[in-house]
């Protein structure tokens with residue numbers, strides 16, 4: 001059977017999302033392009049942020065795309081890994097911070 | 112290994128069948144409204160002194176290395192001098208290998224300068240330290256007002272050494288400092304020092320301006336080095352780099368990226384439209400890359416420097432294949448950096 005989950009070739013079909021809803025797709029791609037333009041942050045910095053976020057949302061397509069982008073922009077492997085750690089720290093921290101909710105509930109339910 | 116020219120050309124041809132996204136280069140030009148990809152002038156005379164080099168870099172499109180014996184002889188150099196003189200070609204661009212290792216290198220440079228040519232030497236920097244006879248090259252360059260184009264893969268040691276070999280970054284830094292000490296890259300001296308950057312893998316370069324600013328900042332901060340311009344060059348899918356692309360399964364995606372980044376303005380600035388490239392054995396090519404693919408300007412006798420015919424050269428059809436997408440991607444790529 002054809003590979004159906006996470007096929008690298010599928011990234012090339014991303015623009016096809018417009019086939020089912022063109023207007024929204026056009027707006028999305030325009031906005032996406034705008035987001036990554038140089039602004040108060042440079043496009044280069046935004047690429048590194050995107051790499052960290054891609055890991056947090058665990059999107060293999062974005063990981064490939066922004067790894068390439070970061071290499072192209074001259075980030076070192078160490079810088080890229082540190083960015084991923086930032087993502088992991090926030091994600092891990094968010095999980096642990098939620099444990100306060102668990103502790104609150106435990107305290108509320110127990111004698 | 113796809114180092115022989117036939118298998119390289121075959122691979123470049125087959126890509127149009129493997130990927131729907133890769134049309135023949137000529138078809139792509141036509142689709143973009145470019146129906147004439149012919150020379151517009153002859154300003155640059157590029158001479159490749161041969162495959163002898165003190166290094167053996169991973170991305171080298173020349174497949175150069177220390178054991179090669181194919182180098183240009185003095186008779187061929189004399190033909191080159193005759194051609195540039197007779198046809199008033201203003202720029203002589205000397206490359207290799209490490210051209211400085213050719214025993215007639217200094218003589219040739221001086222002869223070109225006597226003819227008042229602008230002389231560019233593509234220098235790998237580590238050559239200064241690969242034998243006593245090369246230590247004074249920065250002085251020789253300065254005395255003859257040679258324009259130096261030095262290749263440096265990156266401004267950090269790890270990435271440079273990975274491409275060029277261990278210790279190359281440190282030696283390159285020392286080489287650049289020697290050039291600076293002789294006035295290169297410094298305001299008011301007129302001694303030009305440009306750097307060349309190639310991406311260290313299967314990806315395209317960041318914009319030239321952005322990288323130039325970073326190289327200037329980092330090299331000055333870390334080592335007090337100054338230089339004039341940074342030229343970004345795309346890794347061309349020929350020879351050693353093509354082999355790497357195929358082995359690492361990056362070939363199709365890399366060419367597709369080049370095609371997707373096709374820029375007609377960059378195409379119109381392609382260096383072959385304004386230069387001729389002479390191989391170590393005197394044969395004539397549109398560019399250094401066509402040398403590696405053995406795509407001579409013609410199959411007739413006017414394909415050799417001993418029969419140089421400027422009229423024919425100016426009216427020739429450039430020999431293209433899918434490697435040409437490397438020159439036309441994004442802001443373009445040439446021996447003088449971006450073209451668009």
Ligand code: SF4
Nearest residue numbers: 164166168171208235
């Ligand atoms: S220094 Fe230049 S010519 Fe020599 S092997 Fe490296 S890339 Fe090739």
Ligand code: SF4
Nearest residue numbers: 381383398400435438
């Ligand atoms: S590879 Fe050579 S022939 Fe092809 S576009 Fe570039 S300079 Fe011209």
